[in-house]
Amino acid sequence: MIRSLNQLEDAVNAYGILQGSFHGSAIPSDKSIIVACDALIRDSEQLYISHSKSGMAKESFRRYYAKFRLLFDRLYTYKAYQSDSTIVKLHESIWQSIQHFKEHMNPLDELPIYDQQLPKESSLTKLAKLFARLRAKQLDEEYLLEIQYGMDSLFDGHKPPRLLFYHCEWLDSFLMALQSIAYDTRDKSYPKRFMEFLIRYNFNYLGLRNRWKENIERQLSTLSRADQLSRLLLLEKEITHYHPFPNSHYDIEQPHLKMMMNEYICAELDYLEKITNLEAEAQDTLDQIPSPSSGIHMTLTGEGITCLFHYSSKVGLFKNKHKSDAAVGVAQHIVTNRGNRISANQLSKFNKFEHIFSLYLVEDKLKEMLHFIKKDIEEVELRK
Numbered sequence: 001m002i003r004s005l006n007q008l009e010d011a012v013n014a015y016g017i018l019q020g021s022f023h024g025s026a027i028p029s030d031k032s033i034i035v036a037c038d039a040l041i042r043d044s045e046q047l048y049i050s051h052s053k054s055g056m057a058k059e060s061f062r063r064y065y066a067k068f069r070l071l072f073d074r075l076y077t078y079k080a081y082q083s084d085s086t087i088v089k090l091h092e093s094i095w096q097s098i099q100h101f102k103e104h105m106n107p108l109d110e111l112p113i114y115d116q117q118l119p120k121e122s123s124l125t126k127l128a129k130l131f132a133r134l135r136a137k138q139l140d141e142e143y144l145l146e147i148q149y150g151m152d153s154l155f156d157g158h159k160p161p162r163l164l165f166y167h168c169e170w171l172d173s174f175l176m177a178l179q180s181i182a183y184d185t186r187d188k189s190y191p192k193r194f195m196e197f198l199i200r201y202n203f204n205y206l207g208l209r210n211r212w213k214e215n216i217e218r219q220l221s222t223l224s225r226a227d228q229l230s231r232l233l234l235l236e237k238e239i240t241h242y243h244p245f246p247n248s249h250y251d252i253e254q255p256h257l258k259m260m261m262n263e264y265i266c267a268e269l270d271y272l273e274k275i276t277n278l279e280a281e282a283q284d285t286l287d288q289i290p291s292p293s294s295g296i297h298m299t300l301t302g303e304g305i306t307c308l309f310h311y312s313s314k315v316g317l318f319k320n321k322h323k324s325d326a327a328v329g330v331a332q333h334i335v336t337n338r339g340n341r342i343s344a345n346q347l348s349k350f351n352k353f354e355h356i357f358s359l360y361l362v363e364d365k366l367k368e369m370l371h372f373i374k375k376d377i378e379e380v381e382l383r384k
Contacts, residue, residue, distance in 0.1 A: 001064035004043035008036035030086040107166035133182035137190040150205035161251035303358035310350040
């Protein structure tokens with residue numbers, strides 16, 4: 001298919017040469033470009049059907065589109081990014097090809113420069129008209145501003161994301177859905193519906209993510225820890241019910257908006273759980289241990305005491321039915337070789353792989369104890 005572009009390529013190159021030679025004193029003719037456009041669709045289709053395999057035809061079209069786009073951009077540059085009848089003709093030709101072979105288009109293909117500028121004014125104008133209605137629905141002003149900033153970034157060739165082919169369909173769907181919210185007269189919770197809309201269409205603009213995160217942090221800062229936990233769990237539940245549309249992206253190179261939200265919520269929940277556990281362990285130690293100076297001072301480390309307690313519990317030296325109950329009683333009276341208290345929680349957490357060196361030490365102590373026990377028993381037996 002790429003051979004069908006030879007005539008157009010020659011015409012565009014000739015136009016560029018003539019334009020440079022005249023130094024702006026005269027305008028070169030567009031006639032050869034228009035003639036090449038007229039023949040392009042017919043020739044490209046004939047070359048397309050000449051391929052014997054669908055994979056070859058698909059690759060042929062993609063190479064054809066890539067070169068067509070570059071030729072379009074080159075001519076548009078020659079014309080100082082000003083539209084005229086020839087640019088419109090070329091635009092119609094490339095979009096005829098796109099529509100005819102749409103199933104072969106790569107969603108990540110770049111659009112011609114002309115197409116990157118074409119929807120900007122209409123989209124931003126439509127967005128501005130919708131904002132007045134959206135503000136009346138008590139939507140967060142910061143979120144609306146981030147949509148504006150995100151759209152400005154989309155149409156700015158110097159900022160991410162790049163405007164790609166998939167954006168054509170995404171942009172139309174996004175604005176239509178936003179319009180349906182703006183003109184909806186039903187009695188609904190529009191802030192929730194708006195957040196669901198952003199997730200469904202994956203408006204994963206980083207500015208929006210940051211404003212959402214800051215908003216949640218402000219809410220949590222005024223709540224007790226229990227209420228923070230409840231708020232995060234409720235938020236997690238709400239987001240779970242929001243199902244994104246497949247292949248819908250503002251920025252395909254960034255994580256999905258729902259994923260970014262879930263990661264933040266999970267991180268906050270993990271943090272609250274860890275803080276709560278640490279405080280519980282500290283309180284458990286304070287409640288159960290009178291003071292480090294009193295108690296039974298041992299020459300074992302905390303790990304060594306844990307090992308000794310584990311095997312003592314395993315052979316039934318304690319009356320307590322549960323190991324954790326026995327740990328509470330032992331922890332109240334035992335002090336490590338460094339003069340520190342060991343908590344009941346520490347005593348209960350035995351790990352033979354982590355405590356292997358302490359196991360060797362405890363084994364030596366028990367062997368030594370067994371030696372003295374056997375010796376005393378032998379002496380008693382001899383006196384009988």
